[in-house]
Amino acid sequence: MARYNFRAVEKKWQEIWEEKQIFKTSNDFSKPKYYALVEFPYPSGEGLHVGHPRPYTALDVVARKRRLEGYNVLFPMGWDAFGLPTENYAIQTKIHPAVITERNINRFREQLKSLGFSFDWSREVNTTDPAYFKWTQWIFLKLFEHGLAYKKEMPINWCPRCKIGLANEEVVDGKCERCSHQVETRVKNQWMLKITAYAERLINDLELVDYIERVKVQQRNWIGRSEGADVIFKIKDTEETLTVFTTRPDTLFGATYMVISPEHPVLEKLKDRITNVPEIAAYQEQARKKSEFERSQLVREKTGVPVEGLKAINPVNGMEIPIWVSDYVLMTYGTGAIMAVPGHDQRDWEFAVKFGLPIVEVVAGGDITKEAYTDIDEGVMVNSGFLDGLDVKSAQKKIIAWLQEKGLGVPKVNYKLRDWVFSRQRYWGEPIPLVHCEKCGWVPVPEEELPVRLPQVANYEPTDTGESPLAKIRHWVETTCPKCGGYAERETDTMPQWAGSSWYFLRYCDPHNDQALASKEALDYWLPVDWYNGGMEHTTLHLLYSRFWHKFLYDIGVVPGPEPYAKRTSHGMILGENNEKMSKSRGNVINPDDVVAEYGADTLRLYEMFIGDFEKSVPWSTEGVRGCKRFLDRVWKLMDMVIPGEAYRPELEAKMHQTIKKVSQDYESLKFNTAIAALMTLLNDVYHTGSINEAELKTFLILLNPVAPHITEEIWERLKFGGMLNEQSWPTWDEAKTVEKTVEIGVQVNGKLRGTIEVNVDDPQEAAREKALANEAVQRALDGKTIVKEIYVPGRIYNIVVK
Template sequence: MSKYPFNEIEKKWQKYWEENKTFRTIEDESVPEEKRKYVLDMFPYPSGAGLHVGHPEGYTATDIYSRYLRMNGYNVLHPMGFDAFGLPAENYAIKTGTHPYTTTKKNMENFTRQLKSLGFSYDWDREIATCDPEYYHWTQWIFKKLFEKGLAYEASTPINWCPSCKTGLANEEVKEGHCERCGTKVEKKNIRQWILKITAYADRLLEDLDTLDWPESVKTMQRNWIGKSEGAAVFFKLENFDDTLEVYTTRCDTLFGATYMVIAPEHPLVSKLTTKEQKAAVEKYLEDTKHKSDLERTDLAKDKTGVFSGSYAINPVNGERIPIWIADYVLISYGTGAIMAVPAHDDRDWEFAKKFGLPIIEVLKSDVDVQTQAWTEDGIHVNSQWLDGLNKEDAINKMIAWLEEHKCGHKAVNYKLRDWIFSRQRYWGEPIPLVHCPKCGTVAVPDDELPLTLPEVTKYEPSGTGESPLVNVPEWVNTKCPVCGADAKRETNTMPQWAGSCWYYLRYIDPKNNDRFIDPEKEKYWMPVDLYVGGTEHAVLHLLYSRFWHKVLYDLGLVSTKEPFQRLVNQGMITSFAYQKKNKSLVPVDKVSETAPGKFIETETGEEVTQVTAKMSKSLKNVINPDDFIRDYGADSVRMYEMFMGPLTESKPWATAGFMGVYRFLDRVWRIVTEKNIEDKELDKELDKLMNKTIKKVSQDTETLNFNTAISQMMVFVNELNKLETVPKKTLEILALLMSPYTPHIAEEMWALLGHEPSISKEKWPSWDEKKCLDDEVEIVVQINGKLRSRIMMPHNADKEEVLKAVRNDEKTKQWTEGKTIVKEIVVPNKLVNIVVK
């Protein structure tokens, strides 16, 4: 009995594919346009921990799809690379002095080894790394395009600042108000930043979502993130000042109910509006809010706080004096940082008005007493002079017309989307290719000086002043102005990690081009990406940023499509089993024993625990390392199990027992090929039918990415073959072809054992004969009043009368219909008959 020698087989074929460049892709012009496909994975950050089980899930899915397409005559671009700038390598450098490139390179080598050990059919000649100067040359070049178009600007903006690490942090590096690295409470600090004007593209980013084949959930998240809202700007004259206060409102029709105004503590008019009497109180309030974190400020459950400024505004519609308050429930970052408060019809305003004793005026007919609770539903206007009796829509239109006529307001649109803070005070990122000249201002580094490479530094630690470690390299910072030649200084901020991933899918198309970022002919050949598979965690970051950059490139005529990723599929997360006590606390896997099927206890205490699914974590001891399984059971098993677990898009738990089932399946296939009699003989009718049905199901399910059910069908087919004494060679050839996208190593070996030349990946995908998939005789289900009562066999496509005749003669049916009146007979061809009786 020979055991399935996966280790030997897998090494052998990986070597073959590499040496023969089996998966090298070229832009073959003879392939018609509709036969060119670009299948892309989200490239990984090469962390020190190596691949986790989530990586092979998405990567296997695209690999199966790519191999399937190639066998169906498509020219497929399927590349891989590394998102190689990133904080872990830099933090490690701060701790140990090891250059981030050294760490990153080592990790990339490890990732490459792991990816190759899974047998993915990437064209490795197209590999890229975002930290490679040949690559970031063009990241800098694209940044220059943004800069030249006026889409990059400098501003002083408050950012998250860790006083212990002496550095600014990205939002994603702040966990619950504390520094992810050292746990220190994060503060706000004003730092000079480079900002990209993504808001200029808000409308197009929103509208073009409709043209994409993306999961509805991701589109919804992007829509919410962009957060377009339509309303009006209203100008309020200020009492005692020759100035106006502008607010944004979606309900300008409730203007008659505005009883006070609120401006954010950061609003530029705060000091001007604060009267002498209120000065002390306002200053104390500003000091208090400054120390609150974003989390504390936006916590819905907290009490409203605020302070009266001492000044008044004039309501433009009725000339009423209304007090101006300062409160942190109004955000400076949305709208104008000022609101008109209508406490009768807004929960937040109502709560604030109650706390500070401000008047509440009903302007929409309410079912409740607005003095005791806010009415936030619709209603007909009251107490609103010339709006009384109107509905919401008509009142809004009439009010906007009035405001425009009297020049105290106009229609306005607002977005939640803010401009993208693009600079980081870090070393390990792309240098921003700009020079600050005292005479010429900020000037771009000329194209022939790109790439502007990172200099060597002795210390990776950021300077204490909120600047990047690059400020400590005077010979790099001090330069000449490219325009006038005067002494000038380089920009020392670097780009965020998102920069490199904004356009990497374009570089794969032309990865070695030293003259331009992409050859337009090649770009036209492959773009857009036909299938993009990755996790859902990038729904509003990478996937929004890259759409933005792509649209800028499109406007410059540098790419031919409006959108980069035509179809997006989110793979589900692979979770793990964990065990939960009655009090909902989780118990590590190694502290639990199974006493009976489905019964688990905590070993030490004997307390009953229930099996639940949870994210993999070190503390729960339920982390699965794919390397272990590849070593012990082979890459084909890992690939196939991850596809067999369930639908690609669902999150599902890793069950090692289930994994063994797939391993046994491959072992069984191996034994059939190596131990059974294989003869070149005709298939009997039943086997031929099953084979054709299998080809059909596997083809259709692979096409639609329903890999789990395709695998089920292969198992059904193999279970049947396993019963045979002598196996027809044809069936095994077909099996090898069907398996080859899923388990390419064993399929190549089978193909060779059956006497064929490699590589099976170059063979044509098998086709099925629809006629052979049909059964001559079909089972017809007989229902009486919708309940299953009998089954009869009928020839395929028997006509209605024939079927009914047979049903009436059926003994069991007779028993159920005897003495009753037949009201109706429904016949579904080849499936069922339903007789309704009384």
Template sequence: MKYDFAAIEKKWQKRWEETKPYAAVTGDKRPKFYGLIEFPYPSGQGLHVGHPRPFTAMDIVTRKKRMEGYNVLYPIGFDAFGLPTENYAIKNHIHPAIVTKQNIANFTSQLKMLGYGFDWDRCIDTTDPSYYKWTQWIFQQMFKRGLAYKTTMPVNWCTSCKCVLANEEVVNGVCERCGSEVIRKEKSQWMLKITAYAQRLLDDLEDVDYIERVKIQQRNWIGRSTGAEITFQTNIGDEVTVYTTRADTLFGTSYMVISPEHPLLKNWQPHIKNWDAVAAYQEEAARKSDFERGELNKEKTGVRLEGIEAINPVTHKPLPLFVSDYVLMGYGTGVVMGVPGHDQRDWEFAKKFGLPIIEVVQGGDVTKEAFVAKDDTAIMVNSGFLNGMTVKEAIPAMKKYVVEQGFGKEKVNFKLRDWVFSRQRYWGEPIPLVNCEKCGWVPVPEEQLPVVLPQVESYEPTDDGESPLSKMTDWVNTTCPCCGGPAKRETDTMPQWAGSSWYFLRYMDPHNDKALASKEALDYWSPVDWYNGGMEHTTLHLLYSRFWHKFLYDIGVVPTKEPYAKRTSHGMILGEGGEKMSKSRGNVVNPNDIVAQYGADTMRLHIMFIGDFEKAVTWSNEAVKGSKRFLDRCWNLMELAQDSDEISGKNASIIHKTIKKVTTDIDDLKMNTAIAALMAMVNEFYSSGLTRGDLQQLMLMLSPFAPHMVEEMWELTGYAAKTGKMAMQMPWPTWDESKTVDSHVEMAVQINGKLKGTVTVAMDSDEETVKAAALALDKVQKAADGMTVVKTILVKNKLINLIVKPAK
């Protein structure tokens, strides 16, 4: 009987759509399991074979969980606002709403084609007003509590997209989406105060089961450090403050540097004799991204501020002040003290401008890495009262001194910056605030939410960088909810990250029109039990969603302080040749083509078998055939199976071993080795024969990997009629530990370390038993002829090595 995958897969996809075996039930008495994948963006290109890798892995996990008796929530939705859709719409003159609808339909078709066990009745879409009503509501709660605020600040500006980008959206100085130049410019922006949660975002990593590399990225991005803020007087009567983790090097400070964006520069303009040079440098720095400016290996540039000097508070000597783009306004105070004797970057700057280089630490530089091991031995010199102290002693001593002398204070600092939350674009959630000359910024009344994104004829960016919504005067002009006077709507929209910061909560209760989700649903499903996503989102979405969730916890909306109990990650699937898949390289593999040629189950199996799930792997069209051959062999076992529903004695050991292996490997996301174990078991079946009971165990274990084929086999072998259930609804097989232990073992036999053969003996046999069996081998007898065994080395259940020498 031929394995007609095309007909089989359509049949079972239709059956599942009708019977809804993947529906999650809020409040069910079974233990719950909430498995989550990252919110997919429905691009116009649809899926390529890299996308289904995480979807398939979590699908396998959740299918197994259902068979283990869990009430499983495995949802799907679409993160559909954002720049890519808007840019495509502008280029092709199609409204982004139409583009989005088409893309979602295509994605949905592809996901159903692959047989994923999503609860489609819970599908959500961030562009649906019934969804973004609650995104707007969350923003308003943040605004009311001071976590959303508007400020003028230097931002990353894409010269092509004509919008503000987060630092993370700028890659090597260009826009990650369009590849165009990114410059710095002043812009009034809505901000979210994620920094208020920095310490909690750091501390609470201890309470969650995240793989270590995810935790490391989160910690590094938050970037907590302890140090001191030190105030320097200037010759014009102003003060400048620096933040440093190495206050002990204050005696070695020979110059200071201020960021080009620092507001003090504008105040100092009348005192700066070379202002034209400073202004020109500011303009030049504005054309660089933070990434370019922070690059350690770039040539140091700057301009000395003629007419202004700072005073070193411990030496009382004047210090030249420079403006340089390697100092970022976004970290610390925007001013740094230069210690060129013990910092590579400062040394390069001092050499470039002929500045003094003072040694204050004897025994090495003072970079953080250098003193992890050396701070007990490196000794302070040329440092006044610190002389003779170790670095470890000097750091707290100087902190204490600056506090006592009144020109400093201890300080905890974070690299994490507040989140730039507004975009001057059309395709995003409207920010639900109005501006009144009398009342200021005022939230739209909650009963008027959602503020619906209006239809516009032109959604292209404006020449002045404002949102296209700003041109819609009928929509912009409104009434103040507080005083009833004239007001104007905010015309900026939210970034794409907004809707994806809480989507996992909406899945719990997607049709609720009274709240983002009911208390019953939130209490039942929280937290997400297992979340898998890409490492590229560790410092954006993962951090943002943890922040939003903690805020909702603080105001009593959600019952847990962390959204995800467990977080794992996956590697990419690269194109043939090992390069990242992209249209420009022409190496994108369309899953529709693979499914048409080999079937969805083959593709599911292959992308799990292709390699270690956490690592990048290379796609091979040729290798897919091997996965198809394996499924063909499984299918053909139906004709070989003997008519008995019992597990055969000869296969009991390998079946129980395989159940144990597949069970634990799925739990550890080691899908490739789970499949290898199933392949080995099938090989054994072909070698020794099998019963229908043996085949039944294979079908149950294979079901999460190849669900369409297994359901057809389950039906053809009569188990569907006999049990009244689909294979996926049967209990997951369990193993008997005693049957996973071999009664006999094959051991290597060596003479003087050289392999002479193997013997099969009872498990855990003693030395004399193994030795006797070894000496009975012909090759061993020949090698030992005329020899005396002087020593026996036994590695239990693995090998025996007979050490021989000529008989006297």
């Protein structure tokens, strides 16, 4: 048998699959469907990374298995192609980003095709294609119509050297990623999307989906729901009030002062009554200067100044309490003001100790001279008037009812989640399809005029003012108001990269539709995505954003269900051989093209699946790749060992059924490494047997096919097994036949292994006992001892307890 020529074989099958459109998804909506999805890549100039094929192969395995199981499978691929690297490269080279994008996409597509993925390439989408982003803009307009898009003053990251607004991901340790200059904050009017309106549903509906637990946990943390009450405090001798959000209304009697954030508007409003304005102004200035980076540093020493001239009234006991300003209270969460209960909140406790403020115990059970007592399960209310003697939970109910009755408070739920800053002052993104008219305000571009395309320009340099480069293109900016026909200007901000990826999986269902983002029939049939695999780094941004858009589209009747993805899993990273993150600067980058050229696509696929636990990071190993190549060479040589036979031979029957079971189950649960190990074990057994019959080989090839599709098709063809492998059915196993008739079990004496015996699985204890006692090593261990007890677990162990 000739050596396996993987180059020729892989090329041959890739051409056949393409020519015969083997993996083209059928539009026959009567068949059972399966929608397998992987995150579409950003087609960078670097080309494919060895990290990409890991998740792609994993779901390719699932997709190929599903086809063999008779499903109509949608397994698509596309390009998330708007983005900064392309734009920056365009600025440097003066080449249009669309040209660069096309070049990069062609490279990526070719690389992916060389790996033999079973994508339906006829459904490819590209977020930068006007026919695609027309619908991105359309969704934005729907959000705008429903009041979920609004404009607001928001701080952005600004690099004074590059004179450019930076996305958060371009800011590294508070510095500009490109020039390392300290990033400043600039306030700009930004488009925002009201994702907070969906916070509750984004949490609750996690119950409807099958996501790995760490994804759910991360989303819940990110949304950060907390229940409590808004409580109104009067400011003495004024008409003003301060509303605070608290999760511990039960401790209201222990509120001995209030703290407001430096940005709190009451400071401006009551300026005339405040007697230490300069001191406060100085503190505000100090807080303002702290960059986002410094502010996010963990637990610093608390700082603050009192607001002199103002006193608040504690609504439960009428006590006058001081008001302080401190930057540990954030304007962006709750109301920007808190009631401080130093006895039962550690932050307030630290603050009170530092500034000598009174600490009152209202929940007995701890020692508040040492630290705040924050327990809510054991404590009993004290010093709290009508709450005394209650446990914390009952006190909470009672005080909220009391506050509501008096009009001093209401139950309230708060979220850490903020609205989504949707503007970018950049060129290479979807234009926001709105025009601003002096008379009519913000007016949507009419649907029939979509898409709003990017103007062709000579260069993409940002402006000095932090405006989008589009602002300079006057002939594009200046337009007429669709409503009144008067002069109007286009919005020059573009959308963030997260826009196009928030709905791309919908487009795959019906990618060439020019009447709708996809037809209703296609969406009804294909949704939800049955299995979506992607990186953990997308859990709180992309995944949450796309769930939000999907819920909105569900609300306006565009999609059939409230959740886009039925199941979400995540893969680990592939590290360099030195166990560090792969990067050019570390010099440990492995190029998949090189691996394919030297070992072949099947080997790369096999290796990436065998490399280790799919969900964990693993270092690359060139030696490991060779081992996988060796395995495939051994598979190839099976052709020299084939003998006729339409049924599994008795000596391999149990092994065959065991392997079918193991591989079938492991492919479903991300345990590709053990599935492949099982196939390797079977191959070793076959080699020891010296031959493999046709029935055994057919099953073996089908099981291996999803991971190594080229070599298995080739062998199938050469042995004339009939048709193509991809037209066969997934093998089934018979549970009863997975059990070997005789097994070797261990014999223990006092729990220590002394020997092994071979027994029939259904042997009674007596038969096993006889064999166990006949064992030489066992006899030695029993010598001179008295048997106290014997434990026999059929098929597992025979344990003899002696004295």
